[in-house]
Amino acid sequence: MYSDTKRELQDLGDGLFAWVQGDGSWGWSNSGLITGADDKSLVVDTLFTGRLTEDMLAAYRRADPAAATIDMLVNTHSNGDHTFGNHLVGGARIIASEAARDEMEERPAGFFKAAAADPDAYGVFGEFLHTFMGKTFDFSDIEHVPPTEVFKGARTLTVGGRTVELTELGPAHTRGDVIVHVPDARVCFTGDLVFHGGHPIMWAGPVGNWIAACDHILGLDVDVIVPGHGAVSDKTAVRALRDYFVHILAQTTTCFEAGLSWEDAAYEVGYAAFDSWLDRERVVANVATIYRDLSGGSVAPEQAEVLAQMLRYSRGATCPHDEPCQCHKVG
Incomplete structure (x- = not known):
């Protein structure tokens, strides 16, 4: 399997390595290894399954x-494709932000294991998991192992x-995204604050x-960016992602001010640009989140609604409706 x-494995030099998986699409995340004197080591993120993490x-x-x-494992955030192999690092200190720890407790590995085994019992989440990840990954060997140390800031x-x-x-x-910066090597492991070659997803x-996180990373004195998903790069990947969010925000704001629903806006924005990037259905979640903020929280789609529209989008729908409509007239 896999x-x-x-x-x-990519040797970044000076005792640093990146583990890069596939094209960076759903579940295919990256990891990193940082070594120092006296055979000390730190791993940045585990992977989606036990087998992938063992490899x-x-x-x-x-x-x-x-x-x-x-010696140490840093989880850059809570998502399972960066944490579900935590049980395989033995007695390492596991470090993450407090917010990441809290999110891990809300939807632990056991939930994914059960949903993958019986997707019909988990409604739209089960369907979403099966469609995008359940047919690719074997979740039978994952475990819930939260951080042993947390911090803020x-x-x-x-x-x-x-x-x-x-x-x-x-x-x-996510709520608790963390970057891992190695100043002397001029390398930054960004977790999912950087997707390279694929649409990000703003949960x-x-x-x-x-956008501010991109600016922070761009301000670091680094030459190498190891994204959470996609090929190792330099700051070019960060600039492209920043441009993406500026574009998405501008287009979504136009739709919001024109009175479109968030669903209509997701399709309007989604088909406008960045068609060459992987996983275009993620635009739906990004627009939904921006609508929540533009509306001051009065438009706050439930996750089930967002997942349902992402599924519809991925299957080739050109609008969120069953009948022909006028939802592509703005922009």
Whole structure:
């Protein structure tokens, strides 16, 4: 299983590595390894399943003796494709933001395991999981292992004499997004604050926070960006993502001011630009979140509504309605 997806270790130099999976689409997330003196090591994120995480850790061990024992694991946020393999890091300290820890408790690994095993029993969430991820990933070997240490704002770690800076920049993608910056290597592991080559998905927002997070990353003295999904890059990927959110915000605001519903706006905005990026159905969630903020919370779609429209969008619908309509007349 998983042999049809390219998964590879990339040596970033100076004792740093990235584990990059596939094209970065649904569930195919990235991880990182940071090593220091005295065989000390830190892993950035585990993966969606136990098997995927085991393969990654084996690759790290082959690459550097320091990975034989993982001293610290940083979860950049709560999503399962960055946390469901936490149980495989042994006695490592597991560090995340307080908000990420809280989100992990709200929908733990057991929920995904049950929904994948019987999607019909979990309504639209089960259908969504089965459609986008359940046919690809085996969730039978995942476990709920939350962080052992949490923080707010910023925290500095030392890995074998090497400084590693954690900075909380959420809420944006999720409520507790954190980046991992290695100043001496000029590398930043961004978690899902950067998607490269695919549409991001804004579960939390507001969009202004995500734009500010991009600005923060762009202000760092780094040469290498390891995104949460997609190919390793430089700041070019961050600038492209920032442009995306500026575009989405402007287009969504036009639709909101014209009186369109959030559903109509999602299709209007979604078919306007960035067609070459993967997972275009995520525009639906992004527009829904922006509508929530533009309306001051008076338009706040339930997650089930958003997932249902994302499913419809992914299946080729050109509007959210069953009959022909006039929803593509703005912009």
